[in-house]
Amino acid sequence: MAAGKSTTRKKIQATDLMNQVMSDYFYHLNEAATSGKQKVAWCTSVGPAELLRALGFAVHFPENHAAMLGATRMSTELIPEANSAGYSPDICSYLTADIGAWMKNITPLSKAYPGIESVPKPDVLVYNTNQCRDVQDWFSWYSKELGVPAIGISSPKNVVEVTEGHIDDVARQIEALIPTLEAISGNKLDMQRLRETVTLSRECSELWKKVLETATATPAPLTFFDGTIHMGPAVCLRGTQEAIDYYRVLLAELQGRVEAGVAAVDDESLRIYWEGMPVWGRLRQNSDLFAGLRTSVLASTYCSSWIFPSFDADNPIRSMAKAYLELFIVRSDAYKERYIKGMLEKYRIDGIIYHDAKTCPYNSNSRYGLPQRVEADTGIPCLVLSGDLNDLRCVSDEQTKTNIEAFVEQLQERQ
Secondary structure, eight states: OOOOSOOOOOOOTTHHHHHHHHHHHHHHHHHHHHHOSSOEEEEOTTSOHHHHHHTTOEEEOHHHHHHHHHHTTOHHHHHHHHHHTTOOTTSOHHHHHHHHHHHTTOOTHHHHSTTOOSSOOOSEEEEETTSOTHHHHHHHHHHHHHTOOEEEEOOOOSBSSOOHHHHHHHHHHHHHHHHHHHHHHTOOOOHHHHHHHHHHHHHHHHHHHHHHHGGGSSSOSSOHHHHHHHTHHHHHSTTSHHHHHHHHHHHHHHHHHHHHTOOSSTTOOEEEEEESOOOGGGHHHHHHHHHHTTEEEEEETTGGGGOOTTOOTTSHHHHHHHHHHTOGGGBOHHHHHHHHHHHHHHTTOSEEEEEEETTOGGGOOOSSSHHHHHHHHHOOOEEEEEEOSSOGGGOOHHHHHHHHHHHHHHHHHHO
8 A cells, every 4th residue: 555645743842842751851951960968769661650659759760761762773782682681582572771871881871861871770679560571671671780778669460440358458558668767868758748739740740641632632632652752651650740731831832732723633533542662763753654554653552651540638548559569451351341442432433443562461451352343343353563662673574664655545445
């Protein structure tokens, strides 16, 4: 199938502001680590960042760094370094890319932000296994390498409904972290400060949700590919005023696009849902491919993973536990099916793409019949793309292009 006119998705004007916000964040982390004026905690992306900020830590997210390694296409050459240390090429390529980068003393931060020579050295590593077991192994490696403690939360998996028992379990584990973190930070936990941080996280979450929901408009004012970039503050600056200020600006711009009928993809004719991880090293390539086919990939489970409606300042620790347990990746297939079907209806989706990421089984939902069940219930066609989040050796560009073009043609014929 031949692509349509040459086009790309429209640039979001707030991108320049976001780049400045993220620059300020990385330079602050670097200053904290090099000056010793502020303790540094490494945290998994849906770990207890609110608690760490309330205790005065500067917070670094290795998953964000790993995504940067993928987006800059550095990861494929770094992964073998971690393989040589005993980490299988079949496990999380975030983990192997990040550890490989550390082993080779390489970071994309040094190119993007002059003066930053390395990721910030941690004083403590704090994980939550709600995403996968790999994060615990990842942080354990750094704990041994750097001689700093790795502590965290072990979350249940395949949760159908989040129960009081689940919340009790995780809340107690969060509380158990506090004495160690107080000792490392040198600060006593101020519950009022924690309430304020949870309030900021809740507001950031609500704004991010509104940003993503502008794509319910026809035509959609932003795409999944935009979302993967603009989620940066929601991941790295959750619990800060800076994230809230940024999303207010972004939301206003997108609402303006909706009112003016401005599309992210010109002549939008098809609306696609992306289920699974991004292919970080192919964001621009895939974005241009879909745009050339007048197809808007406008919603995803992945970008929605930083929406936390349960944060509650009146009960900060318990609400944190509930919010972290409600994460899509923690839930059962029965829940996931209901969620995806609701999203397909909400965004008026014509087709769904499942990314089967070779090294991320926890975020690949195409392996146990879920796509077939959703298609049988909704009548909405699906395509499974084989690839990976970071390891481009698992990605066939030609096969991806051929499969996407054929899928789009199938959807156009249905219209």
